[in-house]
Amino acid sequence: MPKSIADIRNHAAASLSTDKQQMLEQFLTPMEVAVQAVSLFSESTNPLNILDLGSGSGILSAVTAQHSPSGSTVTAIEQDKQLADLSEAAISQGTDKYEIINESVFDVSIDARFDRVILNPPYKKIKPTYISTDCGQIKVTNLYAAFLVTAIEALAPNGECVAIIPRSWMNGLYFSDLRHFLLEKTSIDAMAVYGSRREHFEDMGILQEIMLLKLSRKTQRKTVTVYQDVSAGTPLIKQDHHDFPIENLVFGKEKIVRIQQQDPRLNQFRTLSENGLWASTGKLVWFRNRDIISEKTTSYPLYWAANQKGLVTVHPVTGTRGQWVSADAENRPILQPAGSFVFVNRFTSKEQHRRIHATYLNNPGLFAADNKLNYIHAGTPRKTVPLQDAVARGLTVWLATTIVDDWYREVSGNTQVNATDLRQLPCPSQDQLAALANLINPTNETDQKTIDETVERFFSWTPRNK
Ligand SMILES: C[S@@+](CC[C@H](N)C(=O)[O-])C[C@H]1O[C@@H](n2cnc3c(N)ncnc32)[C@H](O)[C@@H]1O
Known part of the structure; x- marks a missing residue:
């Protein structure tokens, strides 16, 4: 019997060498978080082109493909050969139309043709780098910001992106360019915040607060669905959530994004x-x-x-x-x-x-x-x-x-x-x-x-x- 997508992920997580895991930030998404992330995508009746950036064991694109109409394609980009090889067994369970590219995301030319982009990128700080986009140069100081800009650039019109990222992009000067870019180019559709990454990535030993961010390549929706305190294991739809007008969530010239409603006093x-x-x-x-x-x-x-x-x-x-x-x-x-x-x-x-x-x-x-x-x-x-x-x-x-x-x-x-x-x-x-x-x-x-x-x-x- 072929191993399940979750087993492939667990096997990959157990076989990572500590040095490489730290260097490439190989913190693999557990199945229950992958399912919650994928649940944020809209349903579609037409086959979809799916892109997974830093695809690791392939769990995110495999689950996305499983929830997409047949005939959907997956393009998975993973720098680590061992993980790229391993991911084929997972991704092929979602679709037989897939391509696994064993290169750095930043060395691949990616067309803006994807209906679904999913990613749990590395979160490492990097020295300030500028990425050229049609909205100008975006300054990024963190790998996950660079991955997110790449993901947004890869979206076809009306395409959707779900990213598993820290919540640090929501405030602070370092992410100001990213916030402006994201608000100009996409609609923030949903944000779901986990209390602490340690609980949800427990076999990976990580501390940052993480969230799911769902964007789509269209004009901003009037309201954003916010899940303020997500726990893994329960479908998102069954967890506490509210729709807030976008103007109640984005503040000031720096476009700080705040999900909690401020104390009315x-x-x-x-x-x-x-x-x-x-x-x-x-x-x-x-x-x-x-x-x-x-x-x-x-x-x-x-x-x-x-x-x-x-x-x-x-x-x-x-x-x-x-x-x-x-x-x-x-x-x-x-x-x-x-x-x-x-x-x-x-x-x-x-x-x-x-x-x-x-x-x-x-x-x-x-x-x-x-x-x-x-x-x-x-x-x-x-x-x-x-x-x-x-x-x-x-x-x-x-x-x-x-x-x-x-x-x-x-x-x-x-x-x-x-x-x-x-x-x-x-x-x-x-x-x-x-x-x-x-x-x-x-x-x-x-x-x-x-x-x-x-x-x-x-x-x-x-x-x-x-
Ligand atoms: C946080 S892990 C997540 C893996 C997988 N997406 C998941 O959710 O389980 C980030 C992945 O990105 C890969 N990676 C790091 N830098 C990369 C780069 N520049 N290009 C492609 N993959 C990269 C790592 O090897 C690792 O597998």
């Missing part, structure tokens, strides 16, 4: 940038400035994430990198003007309780900040302007609330806090922030409950869980 606020505030990253890259960083007191204070304590920025602190930069800093573009600012960490770990850690700073002279810190100011991308002191204090309190941290977690599937997302954060006006500063002073020790309750009272909110 935040709807009254404009974004941080609309309120005349700007988030930038610290200007000092330590390994380029090692020669001027000092542990002994010299010309200008240098702030790192380690200087963030409670709601304030403490200086100096011991047991970390040098706390000062010498006068040579004046000849480098790293010094920031005196005044009040809010620092926000750029990195957290999965275990950390909060994503956003904001601290108030009032520095009487010029200073430097490590680029692993974001800082919020009243200027522009090119010019740093200090905040009014009361605004800085009020903003620190605002960023310390639970409602803001929850908002950030929903926007971002990863542990980094990036300036692009911070600029989209709902934020009270500068006058409101200054008034809030009269109620809580970040320089006094305050607990989370007091912060949340003070902000609730200030905006006359009904507490959410009472």
Whole structure:
């Protein structure tokens, strides 16, 4: 008896060498996730041309072909010869019209003739690369973005694509080109988010949050079907889902895509940038400035994430990198003007309780900040302007609330806090922030409950869980 498509996948997964698996990111899709992905394609009565990019054991194209009318074709492209050879036994169970191309996706010329494109690509970061499309050059910094652009370019008019990818494309500057391209060229039809990839790819040991993204090559549908918390094993159609107008999911010039509906209490606020505030990253890259960083007191204070304590920025602190930069800093573009600012960490770990850690700073002279810190100011991308002191204090309190941290977690599937997302954060006006500063002073020790309750009272909110 021939092995089933699932058995072929499991056999392939078990036989991968660790080195090659890491190098080519061979994290093979389990059968139950493959079935859910394929279920997002529309039914068709006509034979279809199916393309699978980075096809591995062939599971995705084989299942797609099994659910397509007879006479459908499969083109599978896989760089690894061992997997390409192995995939024939799976793909031939879906159709007898197939071609397995053992090459890199980027070395194959692919015509825009496919009715169905399915992919679970490698997710690796790559150095910034530009892909030419008829919408211009798309900058990608990640292999999965490059695969997705290739997939979209391969679609025939009305063709459909389902991709199994991390949810990191939905926010952040690195994926801005991809989001613009995708929204210009396709309709986002459905998004289905898995809580954690570990659970669904358990024999592969992966941690990122992943999702299914269904696109079609036509003008954008009015509504997008969103499955917010998918578990494997149950058909998607039986899982909780809602249709949302596209304009409720895509935000700002950066086209950030957000699937969770924001807490309605935040709807009254404009974004941080609309309120005349700007988030930038610290200007000092330590390994380029090692020669001027000092542990002994010299010309200008240098702030790192380690200087963030409670709601304030403490200086100096011991047991970390040098706390000062010498006068040579004046000849480098790293010094920031005196005044009040809010620092926000750029990195957290999965275990950390909060994503956003904001601290108030009032520095009487010029200073430097490590680029692993974001800082919020009243200027522009090119010019740093200090905040009014009361605004800085009020903003620190605002960023310390639970409602803001929850908002950030929903926007971002990863542990980094990036300036692009911070600029989209709902934020009270500068006058409101200054008034809030009269109620809580970040320089006094305050607990989370007091912060949340003070902000609730200030905006006359009904507490959410009472
Ligand atoms: C995450 S795995 C998924 C495999 C398969 N699509 C699945 O869902 O089980 C990504 C696959 O892409 C292949 N791959 C990596 N880089 C590639 C490239 N440049 N061109 C073609 N295949 C590639 C890997 O060998 C691997 O089989």
